[in-house]
Amino acid sequence: MNLKSLAIALGMSKTTVSRALNGYPEVNSRTREIVLAAAKKVGYRPNPLARSLAVGRTNVLGMIYPLLPSDLGDSVFLSVVNGMSDAVEASKMSLIIAPVSPQNEQPSYETMVRGRQVDGLVVGRTKVVDERIAYLTKVEFPFVANGRTRIDAPYAYFDYDNDTGIDLAVSFLAAHGHQRIALLSAPLDLHFAFERKESFIRCMAQAGLQLDPRYLLDNTFDRRSGYQAMQQLLACSPRPTAVIVDNHLSGVGVVRALMDAGIEIGKEISVIVWGNVEDTLIGINVTTIDQPDLRRAGAKMVEMLQSLLAGTPPERLQEIWQPVLLPGATVGRCPDA
Known part of the structure; x- marks a missing residue:
C-alpha cells in the first residue's frame, strides 16, 4: 500500500x-x-x-577526500572510515566518500553544497588556513572538522591532543638520556603538523634541550619521503640520537631507511612514530604515540554531525581526545649518555 x-x-x-x-x-x-x-x-x-x-533531507553524509596512493592501505584512515560507516548504518543513513584531485577539492565542496547532495560533511586533513572550512562556515552548511584550523568563528571539530602527544614523546626520550632529537613533519600547512612542530619546539625548550635546525625536516607524508628524510638525517654530523616522526605513513619509511643502513634501532638511534604501524609488515615493535579508539572516533564524528543537524550549536561540539605513548623496541638509552 x-x-x-x-x-x-x-x-x-x-x-x-x-x-x-x-x-x-x-x-x-x-x-x-x-x-x-x-x-x-x-x-x-x-x-x-x-x-x-x-x-528536506537526503539522509546522506559526505566526505570529499583527495586520496593519496597510500590511503587505501592506511589502517588509520580505514579504521576511522569504518567507524563512520558503523554509525551511519545504525542511524539508517548513508555515507559517501568522494575522491577528488587536490586541485578540484574546493570546487567539489561548492558543487556538493549548492546541489544539497548531502546533509552534512566531515572535513579531513584540516589546514592551518583552510578555505574549505571558511566556505562552509560562510554558507552555514553543517560540517564537522577532523582536526582543527584557525578561523574566527565557532565550528564543530574532533581531534587528538597534539601538544600532549609530542610532550609524551620528548619527555620519554629525555628520560632515556637523549638530547639530539630530530623531528620529521608532514607538510606544515596541515594543522596537525604545524601544531606538533610548535609543541616540539616548546617541549625541547622546557627540557633545556638545544634545537638543531638540521634536525627539523618537513614535507614527509609517505614512505618514500620518510625514507629520504631519514637518509638526510643520517648524513648529518653529528647524527641525532633520536627521531620523532609526526605521522605513521612517513614512520614506515624512516624505520626502513635505518634498517637498510644497518642501524640498530633502539641502540644506535631511537625512533618514536605518531600513529599505529602494526599492519605495515616492517617486523619491529615500534614505540608509538597512539590515537586510541580510532573506530569509535569515526563514529563520534558522525554523532557530532547528527547533533549539529538537530540544532546543537557548533561551539558545543568540540572534542579533543588524549593520545597515549606505547613503548616498544625502538627506544633505548642514548649511546652518548
Whole structure:
C-alpha cells in the first residue's frame, strides 16, 4: 500500500497522513494515533526517497577526500572510515566518500553544497588556513572538522591532543638520556603538523634541550619521503640520537631507511612514530604515540554531525581526545649518555 491508498482508506488528505507519519506538531495527537495505527495494520512502509524530500533531507553524509596512493592501505584512515560507516548504518543513513584531485577539492565542496547532495560533511586533513572550512562556515552548511584550523568563528571539530602527544614523546626520550632529537613533519600547512612542530619546539625548550635546525625536516607524508628524510638525517654530523616522526605513513619509511643502513634501532638511534604501524609488515615493535579508539572516533564524528543537524550549536561540539605513548623496541638509552 502506498501513501495515496492509505490516505483514501482513512478519508484524509495525503498531506495530513504524511505529516502525521513524520511527526509534524501541527497534527493533533488523535489524528496521529489513527494514522499510525492504520499504517501498522496494513504494513505500510514510507518510501525513503519521498520521505527525505518531504523533510528536506537526503539522509546522506559526505566526505570529499583527495586520496593519496597510500590511503587505501592506511589502517588509520580505514579504521576511522569504518567507524563512520558503523554509525551511519545504525542511524539508517548513508555515507559517501568522494575522491577528488587536490586541485578540484574546493570546487567539489561548492558543487556538493549548492546541489544539497548531502546533509552534512566531515572535513579531513584540516589546514592551518583552510578555505574549505571558511566556505562552509560562510554558507552555514553543517560540517564537522577532523582536526582543527584557525578561523574566527565557532565550528564543530574532533581531534587528538597534539601538544600532549609530542610532550609524551620528548619527555620519554629525555628520560632515556637523549638530547639530539630530530623531528620529521608532514607538510606544515596541515594543522596537525604545524601544531606538533610548535609543541616540539616548546617541549625541547622546557627540557633545556638545544634545537638543531638540521634536525627539523618537513614535507614527509609517505614512505618514500620518510625514507629520504631519514637518509638526510643520517648524513648529518653529528647524527641525532633520536627521531620523532609526526605521522605513521612517513614512520614506515624512516624505520626502513635505518634498517637498510644497518642501524640498530633502539641502540644506535631511537625512533618514536605518531600513529599505529602494526599492519605495515616492517617486523619491529615500534614505540608509538597512539590515537586510541580510532573506530569509535569515526563514529563520534558522525554523532557530532547528527547533533549539529538537530540544532546543537557548533561551539558545543568540540572534542579533543588524549593520545597515549606505547613503548616498544625502538627506544633505548642514548649511546652518548
